[in-house]
Amino acid sequence: MRIKSITNLLAGSLALSGLRSVAQQTPFTSPDTNEWYTLPKEIKKVAVIGAGPSGLQSAAALLKEGFDVRLIERSDAPGGNWYHNDLTPVRESYPDGPLETAAYLPVPRSNGTEYYEDGDDGLTLLERWREHIRPSPIWDDLETNSSPAFTTLPEIDYPKDVTWALQAQNVQRHVRTYASTHGLNVNDRPINSSVSKIVYYSTRVERLRKAGSSWTLSLKRLTRLPESRKIKAEWWEESFDAVVVAAGGYHAAHVPDIKGLVEWSKVRQSDGHFPVEHSQHYRNPQLYRGKTVLIVGASVSASEISRRIGPHVEKLYMSIRDTTRDTYMARRSIRRLYPEAEQIPEVVELGSLYSNTSLKDGQIKLINGSWFDGIDEIILATGFRRSLPFLQDFYSIGGKATPDKDNSPILTDAHDLHSLAWTGHYIPDPTLAFVNVRPWTFGRYQSLAFAKIWKGTARLPNKDRLWKQYFNDNHWQAPAKVVFGTIEEETLGRQYVAWLNQESLIHGGRFVDQWPLEDRERFAYYSDEAWEHGYTSSDNFTRIENTPQDEWPTYPRAGDHSPDYEFDSGSEW
């Protein structure tokens, strides 16, 4: 569906009828107390796992509501995916590792302290540190592929000179500014001195489990001790009344199941570099200068990396599977491929190697039966998996959500979170909740919902109703599925605002604003430009990407392709 028609629908009658059907199913004002979920006990202490754009928003909302909050982040600074430093990610496993279930993961330690030296357990100190904090897959000059109108956190502005495509550096600063504004940055002292510490950085949640009426978190903190050239590890457990999981979605690189790939992945050059790498390791084009490179994949990582290395390589091949690409992001990615790259079909087999330091004479078989060779480097731009080992007690591989009051699984495969209410609460036990910010602006409503429900100033439908909604209507499954630019997301946003404000009317509390009209219009303009125009030259994209903030137009606009509809800024918005 073209974005124009989506925005058209939003502005037009279908969006309204969609909304009406949602509203009809929502007895927002039911006076029957049995219709609503009752908290098992008063919620006081809440853990938020992850200090990216999601977790920071949740922690801020919970603090504002007066909860005793701990924000727990394995890395040593806030930012999540946008925390970029000199460290590259931990090497992916070949083949893909299994999902972490309690069946084979060891029970994490519950207490104690240990000191590690360089080389202990065959790990350097740097390797031990990287394994703990898990550096993000962001490259040096990465730019956002999302509109700045919703790649933004509440009440923090981007500098006036930023462009449509935000530099990762600017995004990182934006997220850190938000963290500092709310006293959630590294070393920030709590604004309210009744607690000693709100933020736990360099601290990883190793296991989450329910013990009695509380959640117990097994925690592990690493501290670098440069003077003694050691790393100190501490384990402890802490109990909470409620938990927000804001641990992100791109944890583990996905390695495709290609015959021979495991053997090829072992090839290593004398400088330690692996010529077969997942796109998570890409930082800049330097390594690829003058080489023959194969990129596997056709999505965002594949196309963005191809554009960056294309001008510097000897020859670039892109292995793209034969499939329909009918989402806006898939079409955009194909248009953005480096134009001089040679597109080849799916790779199905990698032949035996004679050298353990080079791929050069390795034969590569394509799905059409042809073989070729001469590749120096392979970049697997084959995507990511969710990997949340601390949820080991909730995983079920290959299972499905069942309306089971206590046992319906959260994560049933490497991608989707299941059994979550539209608010993000885990239906079998709504004292556990997940926040998913794609787009970021959505996190505000989800975070307010957690804070208000756990405070008792907003009511969550009871479990039976949540399951009914979950199974009967796609809209209600949205927190696990939200991506930007869909009608579901806009509808869900409105649903949140309507419900939160209704609850405030009954129980007191501030009103929430809808996503501002100006931002929605900017978003519509940006999406139309960036996703839908049949651009064929990188000039076209560069022109949009480099438009400075003070020139960002909104719909309706003048010019050759003005929209065939108009936004109505009247009452229906």
Ligand SMILES: Cc1cc2nc3c(=O)[nH]c(=O)nc-3n(C[C@H](O)[C@H](O)[C@H](O)COP(=O)(O)OP(=O)(O)OC[C@H]3O[C@@H](n4cnc5c(N)ncnc54)[C@H](O)[C@@H]3O)c2cc1C
């Ligand atoms: C290469 C790349 C480019 C992207 N580009 C864009 C873009 O242009 N626009 C866009 O909107 N989105 C983009 N994204 C998506 C990105 O995930 C979101 O922008 C955003 O970062 C999501 O925020 P989050 O807080 O939900 O998750 P994250 O930013 O991933 O933060 C999760 C945090 O949880 C922490 N954590 C995880 N497990 C544990 C644990 N066990 N204990 C303690 N802490 C833990 C992590 O260390 C991390 O800091 C991109 C993603 C990737 C991989």
Ligand SMILES: NC(=O)c1ccc[n+]([C@@H]2O[C@H](COP(=O)([O-])OP(=O)(O)OC[C@H]3O[C@@H](n4cnc5c(N)ncnc54)[C@H](OP(=O)(O)O)[C@@H]3O)[C@@H](O)[C@H]2O)c1
């Ligand atoms: N801001 C940015 O510039 C930026 C940069 C990178 C990533 N991101 C974000 O990060 C997220 C992940 O993006 P991503 O591109 O890394 O992953 P992705 O969108 O999941 O794409 C994975 C790609 O790998 C391909 N693939 C998987 N197995 C394959 C095989 N055996 N052979 C050939 N191709 C195979 C898939 O092919 P099919 O298409 O055929 O299924 C798909 O094209 C997205 O949300 C994206 O927006 C953003």
Ligand SMILES: *[C@@H]1O[C@H](CO)[C@@H](O)[C@H](O)[C@H]1NC(C)=O
């Ligand atoms: C400390 O940890 C050890 C090993 O994990 C365990 O056997 C012991 O019971 C723990 N002690 C306490 C007080 O939790």
Ligand SMILES: *[C@@H]1O[C@H](CO)[C@@H](O)[C@H](O)[C@H]1NC(C)=O
């Ligand atoms: C600090 O927190 C306590 C307990 O939640 C609250 O009563 C008090 O008003 C807070 N003080 C400030 C300055 O916010």
Ligand SMILES: *[C@@H]1O[C@H](CO)[C@@H](O)[C@H](O)[C@H]1NC(C)=O
């Ligand atoms: C298979 O695809 C490659 C790359 O596009 C091409 O060079 C080759 O001729 C094709 N082989 C066959 C048998 O079609």
Ligand SMILES: *[C@@H]1O[C@H](CO)[C@@H](O)[C@H](O)[C@H]1NC(C)=O
């Ligand atoms: C490569 O092979 C040589 C000679 O057989 C061996 O000494 C070396 O350790 C191997 N390197 C790797 C990375 O396996």
Ligand SMILES: *[C@@H]1O[C@H](CO)[C@@H](O)[C@H](O)[C@H]1NC(C)=O
């Ligand atoms: C795209 O770029 C080409 C060449 O740079 C230009 O001729 C064309 O008009 C551009 N298209 C749009 C829609 O701007």
